[in-house]
Amino acid sequence: MERRAPVAVLTGFLGSGKTTLLSSLLEHPSMGETAVIVNELGEIAIDHHLVRKVDERTVVLPSGCVCCSLRGDLADELRDLLERREQGELTPFRRVVVETTGLAEPAPILATLLSEPALKHRFRPEVVVTTVDAVHGSRTLDRHEVSIRQAAAADRIVVTKPDLVETEDVDALVRRLRELNPTASVVAASFGDVAPRALFAGPGKKRAAAAARPIEPSGDHGGVHAVTVILDRPLDWTGFGIWLTMLLQARGADILRVKGLVDTGGSGPVVLNGVQHAVHPPIHLDAWPDGDRRSRLVFIARGVERDELEASLAAFAA
Amino acid sequence: MCALCGVLMSEHWAEAGEGRRARVFRVALLNRVLGHFGLELGDWSGVYVLRDRKGASEVVGDLGALWQAAERLAGRPLDPLDPSLVRALSR
Numbered sequence: 515m516e517r518r519a520p521v522a523v524l525t526g527f528l529g530s531g532k533t534t535l536l537s538s539l540l541e542h543p544s545m546g547e548t549a550v551i552v553n554e555l556g557e558i559a560i561d562h563h564l565v566r567k568v569d570e571r572t573v574v575l576p577s578g579c580v581c582c583s584l585r586g587d588l589a590d591e592l593r594d595l596l597e598r599r600e601q602g603e604l605t606p607f608r609r610v611v612v613e614t615t616g617l618a619e620p621a622p623i624l625a626t627l628l629s630e631p632a633l634k635h636r637f638r639p640e641v642v643v644t645t646v647d648a649v650h651g652s653r654t655l656d657r658h659e660v661s662i663r664q665a666a667a668a669d670r671i672v673v674t675k676p677d678l679v680e681t682e683d684v685d686a687l688v689r690r691l692r693e694l695n696p697t698a699s700v701v702a703a704s705f706g707d708v709a710p711r712a713l714f715a716g717p718g719k720k721r722a723a724a725a726a727r728p729i730e731p732s733g734d735h736g737g738v739h740a741v742t743v744i745l746d747r748p749l750d751w752t753g754f755g756i757w758l759t760m761l762l763q764a765r766g767a768d769i770l771r772v773k774g775l776v777d778t779g780g781s782g783p784v785v786l787n788g789v790q791h792a793v794h795p796p797i798h799l800d801a802w803p804d805g806d807r808r809s810r811l812v813f814i815a816r817g818v819e820r821d822e823l824e825a826s827l828a829a830f831a832a
Numbered sequence: 833m834c835a836l837c838g839v840l841m842s843e844h845w846a847e848a849g850e851g852r853r854a855r856v857f858r859v860a861l862l863n864r865v866l867g868h869f870g871l872e873l874g875d876w877s878g879v880y881v882l883r884d885r886k887g888a889s890e891v892v893g894d895l896g897a898l899w900q901a902a903e904r905l906a907g908r909p910l911d912p913l914d915p916s917l918v919r920a921l922s923r
Binding site for chain 2: 754755756757759760761763793796830
């Protein structure tokens with residue numbers, strides 16, 4: 515049984531409606547016993563929730579890699595939450611929601627949760643929810659690299675403020691986001707009107723199985739595009755691990771996301787999910803989610819092509 | 833932490849829960865890759881030791897750290913998409 519507390523990350527560019535969405539979500543009965551970590555105590559509805567404020571503090575590791583840098587503030591806060599809960603100083607919580615600043619990179623948060631020894635056995639990254647503003651979102655994606663990174667890291671994308679623009683504009687933005695990140699579900703919602711179950715993970719394996727549907731290579735989004743690597747032979751897991759770790763070291767800054775299903779010859783696939791260098795522990799499924807039993811991995815990346823990925827992966831692991 | 837050598841024990845996602853046999857296979861495959869860049873990997877009781885041809889070496893705990901050390905010793909990124917490496921592994 516899973517005993518680690520789920521941690522949901524809520525991110526999105528400046529003014530994209532994160533706090534409105536979070537406030538609305540927290541009013542839902544199913545969101546009781548949620549601890550919230552925010553950067554600003556703004557207008558969030560906090561009455562019956564445990565809300566903690568942190569000042570984002572990123573610790574850059576000797577490797578100098580930004581995505582693997584650790585969020586010291588978050589680690590301290592989560593450790594403190596645990597200690598105080600165990601000492602009975604806090605009400606119990608079932609879930610933690612971390613609301614980032616508008617300019618935050620999501621990858622260091624995941625790297626912190628996945629690598630900090632004191633945290634990774636007590637917390638698990640649950641979902642990355644990214645808000646994109648229907649009014650300014652398209653322009654923000656054009657102009658701000660971090661906005662592309664936030665969308666690429668998402669498991670769910672909420673297009674906010676759709677009531678302020680024409681329906682065709684909302685549809686065009688939703689299409690663009692689905693093309694940029696085909697691994698995420700995209701919904702449009704005004705005033706944070708989204709059911710929590712649409713954003714937060716249900717049964718992990720079922721959600722995970724929806725990981726990767728083969729897609730056509732997407733259009734270019736500021737040099738970033740999504741490609742699906744498909745191999746129809748079972749892959750050697752050892753070779754695959756060598757290949758992906760090497761690829762993420764060499765090209766990690768340009769590989770914003772990798773998500774998919776890997777056929778290792780078992781009855782079901784292995785689900786893989788990574789944001790830049792931060793790779794979640796792989797999940798083994800008992801069965802394939804559909805009739806397609808090929809390994810398929812979606813890469814959201816800059817400067818890598820499907821053919822070279824497939825040829826290289828086959829040389830290492832097929 | 834390994835009490836003997838002080839190196840962090842591996843919990844890397846690509847190595848979790850593996851047995852000795854898988855590790856031996858991994859080291860053999862890694863040496864095919866690393867050899868292309870003039871590097872060699874040894875496995876000393878669960879700790880990787882990476883060497884270049886000039887005798888410089890680094891001790892690393894897991895696959896993630898291995899590639900960073902290999903990049904330092906080789907003086908350049910080790911790119912798995914490098915066509916000459918792909919050709920060499922495919923032979």
